[in-house]
Amino acid sequence: MKALAESAQVTDGPNDKGEMFKRPGRPSDRFPAPFPNEEAARAANGGSHPPDLSVIAKAREGGPDYIYSVLTGYKDKPGDMEMAPGMHYNTAFPGHQIAMPPPLADGVVPYTDDTEQTVDNYAKDVSAFLMWTAEPKLEQRHMLGHRVIIFLFVFAIIMFLAKKAVWKRVNKDHPPTEA
Structure with missing residues (x-):
């Protein structure tokens, strides 16, 4: 991902002199807008404004499955x-009516691992990528969640053993009285 991002030049700045400059891209950079404004987007797309697809996987019920189906x-x-x-x-x-023409066709993008160049495989890749753009830190959050659960489990065991040790001494020092 990093190598792919670095292949693009991104306008950044301003620098110390107040000038904008170009730098290699980073995975955290936004994709550049394909149109300068909404009117230009509508004019190029038959009057329909294309949606922001960076969060569509989270915004639509079914997420990546919905994208794949469309x-x-x-x-x-x-x-x-x-x-x-x-x-x-x-x-x-x-x-059943959509303004977007079919964006994928068989054989357009070559795979380096001999995967079949079909609309089905392209759609799987696009939907997985759009899910990643919606939540790029999802895997790290899941790993952190697992670590927190393990910590809490170990902490609960330690607290239980500490409680047993403390109350064991209290019960020996003050035996129950019969009334």
Whole structure:
């Protein structure tokens, strides 16, 4: 991930002289916006504003499964269905009409590990990546959570043994009285 990020030049700054400068990218950098503003985005996409996909995996019910379904759900429309101009038929999208044309096609991106170059595999990769962009620190949080649970378990055992030791002496010093 780091090597991939470093291959992009990112505008940063200002420096000590107040000038903006270019630097190699970092994994924490945001992707640059493909359009300068919302109007340009709508003009390029047939009047529809593309959503921010960096959090779509967390925003939609089903998360990565929803993304995978939308990416693989492009089909020919049924003969009896009327489509709005500029819309595409998608079995997974609510209403089955989506403004985004099919973004994936077989054989477009080569894999270095001989994985088949299919829409299905591309959709799996895209949905996994978008889940990562939604929560890039998820694995570290899970590891920390496991460590905390183990610590609390060991701490509870130590406290139980300490309680037993303390109350054992108290009971010997003050035996119960009968009334």
